[in-house]
Amino acid sequence: xxxxxxxKHALVDLIRGLKSNGVWLALGWNDVQGRYNRSKLGxxxxxxxxxxxxxxxGPIYSRLFGVSSPxxxxxxxxxxxVWNYMQAIILESGREYVNxxxxxxxxxxSYFTLLFRVIWRNLIVLGYQMLVFLLLAWxxxxxxxxxxxxxxxxxxxxxxxxxxxxxxxxxxxxxxxxLGELLNxxxxxxxxxxxxxWMPEMKAELRIVAELNPFHHLIExxxxxxxxxxxxxxxxxxxxxxxxxxxxxxxxxxxxxxxRIAFWI
Numbered sequence: 001x002x003x004x005x006x007x008k009h010a011l012v013d014l015i016r017g018l019k020s021n022g023v024w025l026a027l028g029w030n031d032v033q034g035r036y037n038r039s040k041l042g043x044x045x046x047x048x049x050x051x052x053x054x055x056x057x058g059p060i061y062s063r064l065f066g067v068s069s070p071x072x073x074x075x076x077x078x079x080x081x082v083w084n085y086m087q088a089i090i091l092e093s094g095r096e097y098v099n100x101x102x103x104x105x106x107x108x109x110s111y112f113t114l115l116f117r118v119i120w121r122n123l124i125v126l127g128y129q130m131l132v133f134l135l136l137a138w139x140x141x142x143x144x145x146x147x148x149x150x151x152x153x154x155x156x157x158x159x160x161x162x163x164x165x166x167x168x169x170x171x172x173x174x175x176x177x178x179l180g181e182l183l184n185x186x187x188x189x190x191x192x193x194x195x196x197x198w199m200p201e202m203k204a205e206l207r208i209v210a211e212l213n214p215f216h217h218l219i220e221x222x223x224x225x226x227x228x229x230x231x232x233x234x235x236x237x238x239x240x241x242x243x244x245x246x247x248x249x250x251x252x253x254x255x256x257x258x259x260r261i262a263f264w265i
Contacts, residue, residue, distance in 0.1 A: 003255075010255040017112025024113050027103075028120030046125050047132040050080050057197075065202060070140040071227075077136065078223040079196035081129045086162045086218065087187055088122045093166030094173030094180045101265045111254075111261065115166060119159060126155075147229035154222040157239050161218055164246040171257050174264045190215060214242055 017024070036042040058073035065072065096114045103109045173179040193209060196219070200210035210216045217235040224230040 006255045006258065010251065010258050013110040013258065014112050016110040017116055020110065020113045021116070023109065024117040024120055027117045028124065031117070031121040032124050043125060043128045044132075047129045050077060050084075050129060051132050051136065054080065061197065065199065067199065070142075074133070074137055074140065074142060074227060075199070075223070076197060077133055078226060079194075079219055081126060081133065082158065082219045082222050083191065083194065083196055083215070084129075085122055085126045086158060086215065087191075088125075089118055089159075089162040090165045090169055091180070091183060091187065092118045092122070094169040094183065097170055097174045097261060097265050098177075104262065104265065111170070111258065115163065115170060118166065119163065123159075142227075145229035147225040147231060150225050150231065151222065154225060157236075157243060158218050158222060160243050161239065161246060164243070164250040167250045167254055171253060171261065174261055175257075194219070214238065218242075 032043055036045060039045060054073050054077045058076055059069050061076070062069040062072035093115055096118055097104065097111065100109070100114050100117075103114065104111075169179070169183065173183070190213075194213055194215045195206075195210045198206065200207045200216070211234075217232075217238040220232050220235040221239050224232050224235070
């Protein structure tokens with residue numbers, strides 16, 4: 001099979017995934033229901049766990065950092081929501097093909113259908129968490145601003161960046177099963193060097209660390225708009241460039257190895 005055929009099949013896979021939205025919407029929703037089966041609160045447990053965490057640590061860390069407690073609580077909660085969303089898409093994509101081998105073999109679902117399933121189920125969780133965030137923001141006296149209108153665009157940009165990372169991980173983690181465990185540990189380290197629990201404004205050195213961290217810019221285009229209505233131009237440019245460069249790398253990798261994935265699972 002030549003490179004033109006490989007590209008054609010990969011593109012068809014992507015188009016099939018987009019067209020089979022009814023399938024991945026149903027599968028993703030079923031995943032969420034199954035995860036919280038027989039639970040009274042259901043998916044709200046994902047929201048409550050973050051709420052309890054930020055309300056417990058927020059007042060303590062805000063005093064340590066010398067910032068307003070309500071502002072820090074909202075800052076921390078948004079950082080965790082976006083981080084968990086990106087991390088879940090990337091790491092779960094690495095296991096999706098193996099976990100969904102029956103769908104691939106029996107129903108011949110496209111690989112992108114399964115990746116969209118991962119995105120949708122995590123988008124549902126994010127939606128419930130944002131409801132709790134909005135309630136908390138109202139209780140703490142935060143006000144909405146015009147910049148909130150760009151949040152859907154921010155979320156779309158975050159998602160397509162997480163998708164190309166997930167696409168790369170899905171290919172290589174299917175081939176090398178230890179990669180998933182390695183990435184779990186790497187992401188734990190990345191969490192602490194990403195401005196989620198700390199703020200770049202605290203020290204000049206921390207600002208440098210944040211600016212060099214691509215995940216900071218993805219979080220900032222979402223969190224900045226919601227917290228203080230700021231649209232950090234450099235973060236938007238970097239996030240957009242990441243999407244362009246990332247897809248220019250990830251899709252050719254998928255084109256090259258797509259035909260082998262069925263043998264690896």
